[in-house]
Amino acid sequence: MGSNPYPLPKPATPAGADGLAALLARPGKAVVALDFDGTLAEIVPDPEQARAHPRAVPALAALAPHVASVAVVTGRPAGVAVRYGGFAGVPGLDHLVVLGHYGAERWDAVSGTVRTPAPHEGVAAARAELPGVLDEFGAWRGTWIEEKGQAVAVHTRRASDPQAAFDALRGPLTELAARHGLIVEPGRMVLELRPPGMDKGVALLEYVREVGAETVLYAGDDLGDLPAYAAVEKLRSDGHPGLLICSGGDVPELAERADLPLPGPAALADFLAALAEAMA
Known part of the structure; x- marks a missing residue:
């Protein structure tokens, strides 16, 4: 020892x-x-x-x-x-x-x-729509989009009320992901859109x-x-x-x-x- x-x-x-x-x-x-x-x-x-x-x-x-x-x-x-x-x-x-x-x-x-692997085409499509979704639900201020190549993530840790922003975005981002063949992986004040499987x-x-x-x-x-x-x-x-x-x-x-x-x-x-x- x-x-x-x-x-x-x-x-x-x-x-x-x-x-x-x-x-x-x-x-x-x-x-x-x-x-x-x-x-x-x-x-x-x-x-x-x-x-x-x-x-x-x-x-x-x-x-x-x-x-x-x-x-x-x-x-x-x-x-x-x-x-x-x-x-x-x-x-x-x-x-x-x-x-x-x-x-x-x-x-x-x-x-x-x-x-x-080659990037999933749905990631780029969802990324293009993200700013509009964040703006629509009043969650643009304090949130941050992280580019991950094979995925894209929205962080709410720096928002004035991180949990409220997370809760407000979870449904809309799940719908956005589904439209583009993706899933949402929740974490600690982060919602990640990525391919399934x-x-x-x-x-x-x-x-x-x-x-x-x-x-x-x-x-x-x-x-x-x-x-x-x-x-x-x-x-x-x-x-x-x-x-x-x-x-x-x-x-x-x-x-x-x-x-x-x-x-x-x-x-x-x-x-x-x-x-x-x-x-x-």
Whole structure:
């Protein structure tokens, strides 16, 4: 054992305890998968200013050599997550994978390249209508449109009443998305319009099967992580141990299903470092 002062916390559920035990017993058969915003990076008013917590990347670099794979699963474009995370060229993260746009894009550290599908034509059409929709419902002031390539998102965190703006826009944006063959993915003060058929659960299951992992750890913080939670629960029902971590407690739907709730990215980084030390 090393000198990491952070103790490895115990999961609150029997299934989580089994998942952690399996991780420690057979780390080479485990996938560690993590969301980015709110999990590896703090939530900030301007998403373009989000960066991985200073202790997160060193912890991942210490952990990665002991496990089958480390993957970042995010709604962001894969290349953006790589830049904001500072993941490229990090010793120890030579085989990191970033599954962006809920798995539609993929960046592999080995090649340093992003594989991406052609954009869904509905995204551009919906983007063109968004300013008019925001204006019509009086939600233009304080809202912010984020271009995501394969998706487009409307943030209400900077509005005078973020929750009221979010609630007012959810219905109209759902209708706009449906007109263009898209779906709306709600998050913490953000509504994302994106193509259907891909979510973090699908991406995680496909990747776990690709790697041939026996055990999976997943950490997330928002509603978009619920499908990944469901994927881990499915794997557990099929006999594969898993550990579900919730970063922060702002989303009760996630926190209530977590095996191990942690206060936020700083605590998660410390947990990952302690996990790496326990595997060393």
